[in-house]
Amino acid sequence: MAIQLTHLTKHFGDTPVLDDITATINEGEFYVLVGPSGSGKSTILRIIAGLIPATSGDIYFDDKKVTDAAPKDRHLAMVFQNYALLPFMSVAENIRFGLHNLHLSTADEDARVADALQMVHLSDLADRKPKELSGGQQQRVAVARAIATQANLVLMDEPLSNLDAQLRTEMREELVELHKALKMTLIYVTHDQTEAMTMGERIMVLNDHRIQQVGTPLELYNHPQNAFVATFIGSPKMNMFTVTVDAAAKTITLPMVDEDGRPALIPLPAGIPSGTYQLGVRPEKVRLSLASASEYDVPVTVVNVASLGRASNVAVKNSDVEFIADIAEQFPEDAAKAFVTFPTAAADLHFFAPDTGLAVTSAAEKAGVTDGIA
Ligand SMILES: Nc1ncnc2c1ncn2[C@@H]1O[C@H](COP(=O)(O)OP(=O)(O)OP(=O)(O)O)[C@@H](O)[C@H]1O
Secondary structure, X not given: OOEEEEEEEEEEOOEEEEEEEEEEEOOOOEEEEEXXXXXXXXXXXXXXXXXXXXXXXXXXXXXXXXXXXXXXXOOEEEEOOOOOOOOOOOHHHHHHHOOHHHOOOHHHHHHHHHHXXXXXXXXXXXXXXXXXXXXXXXXXXXXXXXXXXXXXXXXXXXXXXXXOHHHHHHHHXXXXXXXXXXXXXXXXXXXXXXXXXXXXXXXXXXXXXXXXXXXXXXXXXXXXXXXXXXXXXXXXXXXXXXXXXXXXXXXXXXXXXXXXXXXEEEEOOOOXXXXXXXXXXXXXXXXXXXXOOOOOOEEEEEEEEEEOOOOEEXXXXXXXXXXXXXXXXXXXXXXXXXXXXXXXXXXXXXXXXXXXXXXXXXXXXXXXXXXXXX
């Protein structure tokens, strides 16, 4: 089932929560809503489920308008953060309970419960009560209850947030596998960008009541449309610098100084007009060396070395500007000084207008890349 949201708005009293949300979620898609706390993700999910009305705008399931349909007529399943399992019922009874409205024969119910338990690897625990299960197992029961309904649309609201880090990683993989097997339309809410990036086929990034960008994980990562998406997606975060561009001299002036104390310059890709910008550079595109190799290298002091074993996140500083170099090797933990080489490829230099935060695309990017830029 495909889902369409057209110009959805929501106010709670005078407080705006959603502003003009228009989106299409394709049939069978694993679609993630991600954004900081309070950005309206759960509200969108609750409006799709029919649990709360939108202030204005419409919702369509395939071509059918369901804006005013009762929740029970929407034939969808939901998985919540708190699992919402009934404590006095066994695992199997909890799953069966979710089928109540479908008026199936007992034999059909039995088969659905058994299938769902098998899919989430809980067949052996069918007779346990929820409190006799680990957090991860309880989570699986909640997922089993949703998939047993065979709904074409499943909504999940932060379903993994109560699990520890390792279990969360495992359950992410399980949910992705489950979705591949069942191919239902799945709308998944999380505030965790890593979760969004690892699970979503497409991701809607929300902030400030509005859609910031919709795209595949790599579209968002490689072509963020604004400074919010640029810094929200990716870990460690994209470095941001206030820079001035001189298009005639083909230079970018960084808010740093070179070894002689003069403003530090790096080369400018074609197609960026003169002016002031926010320049975004991903930490893994910042190269770090102990000796200067090029006239464009910028001297830095090393503030902190976080050694991850096979890689290092190195915090460095020049003129009160601190930023991160994420390098794919070990870095000497006692190094006090180093040199940074900034990338020169247009694709690695992300310019944003200082007032609107909107991406300013270089000539090279305009020529080579159309995908992902709506
Ligand atoms: N019933 C309500 N009455 C008033 N304000 C509400 C109500 N429900 C939600 N809000 C407000 O709407 C905004 C969006 O809430 P929502 O739960 O959709 O955000 P979210 O992005 O899911 O955040 P979180 O990740 O914290 O769950 C918040 O500022 C919240 O305080």
